[in-house]
Amino acid sequence: MSDILRSAFNNISSNVWSSDHNNDSVHSDNPFVGQTIDLKANKLRVERVIAEGGFGFVFRVRDVKTSTVYALKRLIASDNESKKEIESEIQVLTRLQPHKHIMEFISWGKINQNIYLLLCEYCGCGSLQDIKLPVANQQQLNRIVYQTCLAIERMHSIGITHRDLKIENILFDNNGIVKLCDFGSATSDSYLPDLNWTPIQRSLLEDEMCRHTTPMYRPPEILDTYLHLPINTAIDIWAFGCLLYCLKFGRHPFEDSAKLRIINCNYTIPNNSSDSDLIVRIIKSCIKVDPNERMPATDIIGLLEENCVDLNAPCVNPRQTTPTQPTNPVIPSGVPNAPLPQIPGSAQPSFSFSGFTRYIKDTSNKVMQTVQNSIARQDLDMSFLTSRLIVMSYPAEGLESAYRNHIEDVKAFLES
Incomplete structure (x- = not known):
């Protein structure tokens, strides 16, 4: 129970970020807004706050010379541990560049010994949170799955585990293409618990995993190290299966985060779904107790390329310049191959870099509801x-x- 509460409050205080664009006081009261800063080759003017949280802020900034818009994350390292995590995130982002489906990392710098600035691309077409679930447009669903999987393949090819893959961390850039973000929990470490592991070793590992994962997406091997299953990049494949389940059926396979249900892989596919459905087959291949049996990202990509076409096209319509259309995208329902939703030029992105999300109230409510459900079952x-x-x-x-x-x-x- 303590693990669930700790993880939930971590999500609220540090991983769930506010970007309430209607709150003008948030934008105007921050002393950083309006300043001009030099960050290596870029001279940037800070325009507004687009996200905030326990560790810092994310600002929309504009290059004074080119007028290019970026997202600038300002992080405060309050102790050696947080400093190490920030520097680890910088290293991971640097190693992953460049990739079409991973958020572009431009540069970074420091104001002093404790304040870090991370400059990256500004994703103007929102996130998966902005899309109506379940995704009724089959072509759109296939593209999202394929492009996300390409990002996962890139990480795993160099031994990096994301550890916090979820809907909030899948963005769409200005061209409507998937961009994976939030590498604050990423690691290149892997583990293989065995009979020689002490209770202290197991406890330390479980605590670390609770800090860097989201309850509903946790696989069996990190919930019970006595299963003696390998803990590696296959963590992301399990989470990817849970994410696909959400996109396909509009709900999570383990909404209550019940430990026994997850350990026993106790979830159900709706009766009206066919076992021959490609996405259902991928879900079943990802959500398996034994990490060694989960389908690797490379095989998922091959399966999609073999059965689908036009997978590299935009998942949502590219951002336009007309600011007169509604902010939230609307996904046609009940029409499998309907045109993709129009994403307006005035739409503000759900920037989820190192745990930023667009709607702190909505997300916090979801987290607390998960905790309450868990309390009812596990307190x-x-x-x-x-x-x-x-x-x-x-x-x-x-x-x-x-x-x-x-x-x-x-x-x-x-x-x-």
Whole structure:
């Protein structure tokens, strides 16, 4: 239970960022807005705040000479650990460049020893959060899946694990092309727990994974290290399967983040879905308990290229210059091959770089709802010795249930 709460509050305080464009006080009160700064070859004027959170801000900036718009992230390293994480993110971004489906990283610098500036491209066509789910347009769905998978393949080819792959971190650039972002949790480390691992080793690893992952997307191997499964890039494949499930069916396969359900891979495909459906086949190939059995990104790409066409085209319509159209894209429903939605030029992006999201209220509510659902199922005094063996005090009823596990709560948890 403590892991769930800790992860949820981490998402709210550091990984979930506000970009409330209607809040003019946020934009005008920040002393950084309006300043002109030199960042290596770029002379930038700070125009507005587009996201903010526990560690810093993201600003929309414009190059004074070329008028090119960028996103500038200003991060504060409050201690050695956060400094190490920021510098690790810079290294990962540098290694991944250039790639068509990974957010372009321009440059970085420091104001002083503790304040870092990261300059990257400005994605003007929003994110997957802006698209109505489930995605009814099959061609659009195929393109999103394919382009996201190309970004995953790039990471895995050089041994980098994203660790926080989710809908919020899939953006669309000004051309309507998928861009993967948020590499603040990325790592090149892998692990293989075995019988020689001590409880302390397991606890430290599980704590690290909880800090850098989102509950609904966590695979079995990081929830229970006693399964002795490898912890590596296959983490992303599981999360990718969960993401595809959301795009295909409009909900998450493990919405309650229940540990036993995830460990036992207990999810269902809707009855009206065909096993021959390509996306369903990919989902089933990704969401598997054993990481060694999950389909690698290269094979998923090959499968899509073999069965689909026109996969490199824009996933949403490119950003236009007319500011008169509605802000939010509308996805046609019920028409499998309807035209792609129009993305207006005035639309503001959902910038999710190192955990930034467009709607902090909506996302925070989703996180807290997940926590509440988890509390209802898991707020019990118990410990997992293995994935199938639990130790807890004897269930109680009446007044004793105030300080002991209530028998109905235990029953509901076990039946879930």
